[in-house]
Structures are given as structure tokens and as C-alpha cells.
Amino acid sequence: MIPLYILGLLLRFGPQHGYQIKKLIEEQLEDFTQIKLPTVYYHLEKMEAAGLILANRDKQGARPEKTVYQVSNTGEDKFKELLHQSLQINYRPIFDIDGTFYFSDSLDHSDLLDSLNQHIVNLEKTLDVLIIHCNETLAHIPEDYKTTANIIFKHHILHYQAELSWAEESLNTLKEVNTHDKNESN
Amino acid sequence: MIPLYILGLLLRFGPQHGYQIKKLIEEQLEDFTQIKLPTVYYHLEKMEAAGLILANRDKQGARPEKTVYQVSNTGEDKFKELLHQSLQINYRPIFDIDGTFYFSDSLDHSDLLDSLNQHIVNLEKTLDVLIIHCNETLAHIPEDYKTTANIIFKHHILHYQAELSWAEESLNTLKEVNTHDKNESN
DNA sequence: ATAATTATAGTCAGTACTGACTAATTAGAA
DNA sequence: TTCTAATTAGTCAGTACTGACTATAATTAT
Incomplete structure (x- = not known):
């Protein structure tokens, strides 16, 4: 579900960098997911490699470089596809x-x-x-x-x-x- | 929970090798866990390294060598410890x-x-x-x-x-x- | 008798995840 | 103002897990 969440949040709230996405997940999705920050970056890198998101790296002065991600056209298609997949619900609790x-x-x-x-x-x-x-x-x-x-x-x-x-x-x-x-x- | 399950099953059903443990998990614990076979071996190796279980490797003729595991004294203590830990229940569903x-x-x-x-x-x-x-x-x-x-x-x-x-x-x-x-x- | 299938017993390389760490920036207190 | 704490932004090495694979033994079908 994580790529679905990242794509969905980027589409709904516009281009963001990793840390902001993590914040959005906390604010918006706290009731049904807990994703750690390194996991967000892990998926962002994978998704960029897959062409689902585009990275804008801006180095301003001496600051460490920030990377702002935005959804590509391929990514938008992928979001729809993942969302449809997520309709295949399979409830199987483990306690x-x-x-x-x-x-x-x-x-x-x-x-x-x-x-x-x-x-x-x-x-x-x-x-x-x-x-x-x-x-x-x-x-x-x-x-x-x-x-x-x-x-x-x-x-x-x-x-x-x-x-x-x-x-x-x-x-x-x-x-x-x-x-x-x-x-x-x- | 996996080491707890493995120790518990070895204690209840006696020494077993990895494949048999996997079978026991399927028979006994199917209602509340799904563990894949390589995961069982992964934990067996870790637990042997930690001294929780002892391995008896018997090579019979040309057959590939089998490894039978049994719980050590340290392992029995660990089982009790893990079982007590597992009493700290924290229900937090994710759908x-x-x-x-x-x-x-x-x-x-x-x-x-x-x-x-x-x-x-x-x-x-x-x-x-x-x-x-x-x-x-x-x-x-x-x-x-x-x-x-x-x-x-x-x-x-x-x-x-x-x-x-x-x-x-x-x-x-x-x-x-x-x-x-x-x-x-x- | 023998071919095909299923059960037994594993290994290994790759994926997913995260704790612990670094480092700059900003806010607040003394 | 200057020191401290919190926030922002990210990296990296290590842990946990598993799909896909190998290989022999036993069973069943033909």
C-alpha cells in the first residue's frame, strides 16, 4: 500500500519532499498506517527509478540538497491501477x-x-x-x-x-x- | 512471535527438523500465523547461534543431511521469558x-x-x-x-x-x- | 516395471523495512 | 546574544522475510 499512499498524497497535496510526505502520512493516514521515515525514502527511490515520480534536486547555498518529488504521467496511471487493486479486499486477521x-x-x-x-x-x-x-x-x-x-x-x-x-x-x-x-x- | 512458536512446538512435540516444524505450524497454529518455510530455517539458525536450540546433524548414506533441533536449557528459559513478554498485549489493527x-x-x-x-x-x-x-x-x-x-x-x-x-x-x-x-x- | 507426481528437506539471492546515526535550520530561553 | 532544544532532511548498515530454486525419497498411476 505504501506506493499507493505516496502517489495519492503527492497527487492530492502537490509536490513534496520525503520529510513532508512523512508528515502528511502522520497527519492524514495515522489511523490506518504507520510508516517510518527511512521506509518513505526507500520507496521514493524505487518509485523514481520506476519512473512513477520525478525528482527535482535543488541545492541552495551551503544547505544540504533537498529533493522535491512530483508524480509523472506513468505514476498517475499507476496510482489508478494500485487503487483498483486495493479493491480486492482480503480480511485475514492475525492476533x-x-x-x-x-x-x-x-x-x-x-x-x-x-x-x-x-x-x-x-x-x-x-x-x-x-x-x-x-x-x-x-x-x-x-x-x-x-x-x-x-x-x-x-x-x-x-x-x-x-x-x-x-x-x-x-x-x-x-x-x-x-x-x-x-x-x-x- | 516466531521464536516463541518454534520453542513452544519443540518443547511440546519433542525434537524436530525444520520441515517438520513447518508442518507443525501448519497443523497447530494455522489459525493465527502464516510462516513460510525459509523463515523457519532463518530463525532456527539464529536460535542455534544464540544457544537456544541444539542441532543434531545426521548424515545417513547418500541422503542429504538432516538437522534435528532440540531445545536447550537456555532455550527453555527463553521460552518462558518470551511467553511472559507476549502477555503485554497491544491491539492496534491496520486495515x-x-x-x-x-x-x-x-x-x-x-x-x-x-x-x-x-x-x-x-x-x-x-x-x-x-x-x-x-x-x-x-x-x-x-x-x-x-x-x-x-x-x-x-x-x-x-x-x-x-x-x-x-x-x-x-x-x-x-x-x-x-x-x-x-x-x-x- | 517405470513414468509422473507429491512429499520431504533444504538453500540462496533479493526485497522490504527500520533503528541509529548525521547534520543543518529554526525557535525559544537565559 | 548565545546557548539549548526541537524541527527539518536525509543516509546507512543491519534485520527479517520470502519467492524461486535444487535435490532426493516415496507414492501413485499406467
Whole structure:
């Protein structure tokens, strides 16, 4: 997705250099991607070599040279192509915590309960922050983008809520198992 | 998580070589990880260098040499350590489709609706298969592991259902927007 | 009996990513 | 004003991962 994001941002906000693109990613795409600065430069170089973007290097006085990138015609076609490809959605979640559970027989039951409990607290906090962030953003966004912004936020909120439900349900199940075991050993 | 998985599987199922570990990952952990074979060998070499596992290379006749790995004492400690680390859960979902939506003004509205619709169909199918798979697995699993297996399955099912709800809700929202736009342009 | 296919057991070169670093510029505090 | 901290702009070496490949063994089909 990274080349898609870079092309899209360059098309929407005009020519930028690497650092500015990283800033735009943070401002605009923070809710669904985390890309590190060297990764941006890595792709910019690749994309320039592929002819998708054009580099203007301007050396002003003693300053280190800056490179401003802009999308070429080939790049604009590529953006459309990548965007269409991205319509092939394939939802396949991977949760590290499932691995923890798989091997949880090597773990103290109480450690597992504690960490699940902490997970729940964190999720509740995150959800609160997310909902505030969502409302604030929606208040300051141009009308045209409100529908899609709303859809993206809803996406995250629903999954956070699903995670919370799961954690609460699992905690209860594990507590019951615990009680049951203790009763049996009596 | 990969070293944790490898150590855990070697401890649970005894010494194995790389290919067998890959098989075990497919059989046992398929629901929450996809690791490619060269990645397994990559980590085995690293872990041997770190003294976490011991290699027994046996060359039998003209056959290519096989390497059987077993967990060392250091490795057993490391497994416990990694398992405890894995209790620090940090849920932070990333959905590529959000990027598609962010740039969806460059897309035909009908293409977006079609692909959301396809997404819904795929999710319904996946959920059906998942629930059958879940029931079958639970029927053939030792009693001790049933609770955790159930928790892991429930985790996936809840998130698939959340994704489905989101897709359905979003499709309806987008359809309404479409109708609204058409009415306005009249 | 033997050819074709699948399973077993790996290797290697190349891609993708990022932590840690450098270095100039600007803003703010003392 | 001059020192400090933060921001801007980028590089580089190292880690993690995997597609494509090799090669033997076992199984199945003909």
C-alpha cells in the first residue's frame, strides 16, 4: 500500500519532499498506517527509478540538497491501477495473543487473568480516546470527506469493540474454569 | 512471535527438523500465523547461534543431511521469558481497505459498491467455513485444550462478525449517499 | 516395471523495512 | 546574544522475510 499512499498524497497535496510526505502520512493516514521515515525514502527511490515520480534536486547555498518529488504521467496511471487493486479486499486477521493462549498451559493462570484484565482496561481507554478523536476530526473535516472518514472511524471502533467483547467474555470463561478446578481439587 | 512458536512446538512435540516444524505450524497454529518455510530455517539458525536450540546433524548414506533441533536449557528459559513478554498485549489493527476509502474520490462509486458487496459475500462464506472448522476441531481436541481453543476461535469469529457488520453498514451508507447525490443533481 | 507426481528437506539471492546515526535550520530561553 | 532544544532532511548498515530454486525419497498411476 505504501506506493499507493505516496502517489495519492503527492497527487492530492502537490509536490513534496520525503520529510513532508512523512508528515502528511502522520497527519492524514495515522489511523490506518504507520510508516517510518527511512521506509518513505526507500520507496521514493524505487518509485523514481520506476519512473512513477520525478525528482527535482535543488541545492541552495551551503544547505544540504533537498529533493522535491512530483508524480509523472506513468505514476498517475499507476496510482489508478494500485487503487483498483486495493479493491480486492482480503480480511485475514492475525492476533499474537492467540499464540499466547495456545501455549498458556506453561503460564500461571493468575498471570493470564491479570494481563487479560489489563487488556480490557487499555481497550476501554483507547476506545474513549478514539471516539473523542473521531468526533473532533469529523467536526473539522470538509463536507466531501465526511462520509468516508466516518466509515474508516466506524471500522476501527467496531473492531475495538469486538476485541473488548472478546476479552471480557474470555476473562469470564477463564475465571469460571479456575473456580471449577479449585472446587474439583477439594 | 516466531521464536516463541518454534520453542513452544519443540518443547511440546519433542525434537524436530525444520520441515517438520513447518508442518507443525501448519497443523497447530494455522489459525493465527502464516510462516513460510525459509523463515523457519532463518530463525532456527539464529536460535542455534544464540544457544537456544541444539542441532543434531545426521548424515545417513547418500541422503542429504538432516538437522534435528532440540531445545536447550537456555532455550527453555527463553521460552518462558518470551511467553511472559507476549502477555503485554497491544491491539492496534491496520486495515488496508481504509487506505482505499481515503482515496476513494478517485474511484467510480459503483466499483466501490461492487467490491464492498463482494467483500460481504466473501466474509459470509469465510464465517460459515470457520464455524464448521471450529466445531470439527473442538470435537477432536483433548479436553485440556478445549477452553483455550474455544477462546481463540471465538476471537476470530467475533472479529469476522465485526468486519461483516461494518461492511454491511458501510454499503448501506454509501448507497444512500449515491441516491442522495442523484436526487440533488436532478 | 517405470513414468509422473507429491512429499520431504533444504538453500540462496533479493526485497522490504527500520533503528541509529548525521547534520543543518529554526525557535525559544537565559 | 548565545546557548539549548526541537524541527527539518536525509543516509546507512543491519534485520527479517520470502519467492524461486535444487535435490532426493516415496507414492501413485499406467
